[in-house]
Amino acid sequence: MAASQIAAGESLVSKFTSGNVLILCGVIGGLYLLDFLLTPRLDASEPPLLKPSIPLIGHIIGIIWHQTDYHRIVHKKHPIPIASLQMLWGKIYTVWDPQLAQASLRTRNLSFGPFVVEFAQKAFGLSAETFAKITDNKDLVPDFTEAIHAGMQPKCLHAMNATALNHISRTLDKVSPDDEGGVAVPNLYLWVRDAITFATAHSLLGKENPFENNPSLVEDLWTFEGSLPHLLTKPFPTITVRKGYLARNKLQAVLGKYYTAMHDVNDPTVAQLTRGRANVLRGYGFSGVEVAQAEVMLPVAATTNSVPTMYWLICSLFAKPALVDRIREEVLPLLEKGGDSDPDVVTINISRLERECPLLVSCYREIMRLFNQNVSMRRILADTTINDGKGNSYLLKKGVDVQIASGIVHRMQGIWGDDVLEFNPERFLPPTGKSAGQVEKEKTKKNAYIPFGGGQHLCPGRNFALAEILAISSALVVGFDLTPIGMDFDQMKAQPAVLANAVAKPANDGEGLGIKLRRRKGWEAAEWRFEG
Numbered sequence: 001m002a003a004s005q006i007a008a009g010e011s012l013v014s015k016f017t018s019g020n021v022l023i024l025c026g027v028i029g030g031l032y033l034l035d036f037l038l039t040p041r042l043d044a045s046e047p048p049l050l051k052p053s054i055p056l057i058g059h060i061i062g063i064i065w066h067q068t069d070y071h072r073i074v075h076k077k078h079p080i081p082i083a084s085l086q087m088l089w090g091k092i093y094t095v096w097d098p099q100l101a102q103a104s105l106r107t108r109n110l111s112f113g114p115f116v117v118e119f120a121q122k123a124f125g126l127s128a129e130t131f132a133k134i135t136d137n138k139d140l141v142p143d144f145t146e147a148i149h150a151g152m153q154p155k156c157l158h159a160m161n162a163t164a165l166n167h168i169s170r171t172l173d174k175v176s177p178d179d180e181g182g183v184a185v186p187n188l189y190l191w192v193r194d195a196i197t198f199a200t201a202h203s204l205l206g207k208e209n210p211f212e213n214n215p216s217l218v219e220d221l222w223t224f225e226g227s228l229p230h231l232l233t234k235p236f237p238t239i240t241v242r243k244g245y246l247a248r249n250k251l252q253a254v255l256g257k258y259y260t261a262m263h264d265v266n267d268p269t270v271a272q273l274t275r276g277r278a279n280v281l282r283g284y285g286f287s288g289v290e291v292a293q294a295e296v297m298l299p300v301a302a303t304t305n306s307v308p309t310m311y312w313l314i315c316s317l318f319a320k321p322a323l324v325d326r327i328r329e330e331v332l333p334l335l336e337k338g339g340d341s342d343p344d345v346v347t348i349n350i351s352r353l354e355r356e357c358p359l360l361v362s363c364y365r366e367i368m369r370l371f372n373q374n375v376s377m378r379r380i381l382a383d384t385t386i387n388d389g390k391g392n393s394y395l396l397k398k399g400v401d402v403q404i405a406s407g408i409v410h411r412m413q414g415i416w417g418d419d420v421l422e423f424n425p426e427r428f429l430p431p432t433g434k435s436a437g438q439v440e441k442e443k444t445k446k447n448a449y450i451p452f453g454g455g456q457h458l459c460p461g462r463n464f465a466l467a468e469i470l471a472i473s474s475a476l477v478v479g480f481d482l483t484p485i486g487m488d489f490d491q492m493k494a495q496p497a498v499l500a501n502a503v504a505k506p507a508n509d510g511e512g513l514g515i516k517l518r519r520r521k522g523w524e525a526a527e528w529r530f531e532g
């Protein structure tokens, strides 16, 4: 290349570069000017404003990028009880103090309803006509919420639990007593995921449930679940979220046939939760196909958090053989052998597990504390003042959104102690002392424990999840030896939870950790059954 050509090229590059630098400076300068002009003016009693490091858009980028973990990042930098985060020229409030979190969750002036509506259109791809049935009928969301609560009354809940768990017992019964070497499960997470998803779909949708004869739907369900954050945020989802979009379509199509055939109405094995929700939608003019479009979310809501919780509990228990021994001791007296006049049938009473196995329950709650990073969203319907019980109050203004992050309060060292980041199986054992100091400490912990949200939208499935997880883990602890394959039980890393889930999943869908599942001596022929 001639020297003149090189010189011409260099000058072009330097012109181009200096041009770019000028544009960049202009953009940054413009952003700062806009930021100065557009910074929201706050009332003195509103939560303090935290401006983003990139003017106007820094917090938005942070939340999209880091999802639920963004709260930890900001709170670490600004360890204050509550804040206003600037988002463009508006703001959201974010609550980090346990008492303020409880106050925000409890007041009816802060509502989840508007998010349900906004979420529905994008997540389910509803037509304008179907969406209008939701927005034109102001009572639809409250009626739907009421149907959820009615469907989770103790009698309905017991029926759901019994169906789900007896379905799971089929998975356990499949482990052959003759197979002394044990059954190799290549991926523990996928094994737990599939067993719980099938069982839950069966208990929700009854014997006609489409998953029964079409196991590939489980994969579709989790593909759809994993793509929810993208369906909500990305433009042109038919192209940009192709796999999730197709999986959702497939699920909606099979469920469309299910609801059009009115199985939810006519099959007595369908859960009241499913029937009640569909009944509300039909009452507002939804066709079977439209019910299916919205109700594609039900099996997702019922599994998305239970599955990883079950997984982390198994990993944390079986990483500590001495702990497994102690829990075994706790569970053994509750088992009844010889049900159904069959000496091999072993029955576990689920309600007794909760009452009589404090260590197992403590482990479950500890897993929930450690792996739950739920962010509850609320919109403020009227100006509201909340206080922290220590003399500080904050004004929350109508129309602003609030985020309440459990991942922060669950990991506050001042509340949980120096081992806050470790799995302490005994942390939630019933307190032994009753001194004023201990009572106060327990109260603080109770306020700082919000894995299921709270108030009107407190998770209605929490008792279903508790029963399901305690029952499966007790059968595993008593009847089986689990030996890790690949890595050890305590080596699996969690990926940060995305905003659509409360509980963190294992990295790479748990790849790298399998198990050898073997029946324990003395329990070779056991057939596991569960009752309410």
Ligand code: HEM
Pocket: 105, 112, 145, 148, 301, 302, 303, 305, 306, 309, 372, 374, 375, 376, 377, 451, 452, 453, 454, 455, 456, 457, 458, 459, 460, 461, 462, 464, 465, 502, 503
């Ligand atoms: C370990 C398991 C579970 C966890 C950690 C969990 C967590 C949550 C959380 C944090 C919320 C939002 C609460 C709020 O914003 O205040 C929620 C809502 C909900 N959950 Fe769960 N959940 C679990 C299991 C289940 C199960 C098994 C079901 C169904 C059988 C279920 C059904 C629902 C429904 C329908 C809602 C929406 C309630 C409403 O809008 O009023 N969840 N869950």
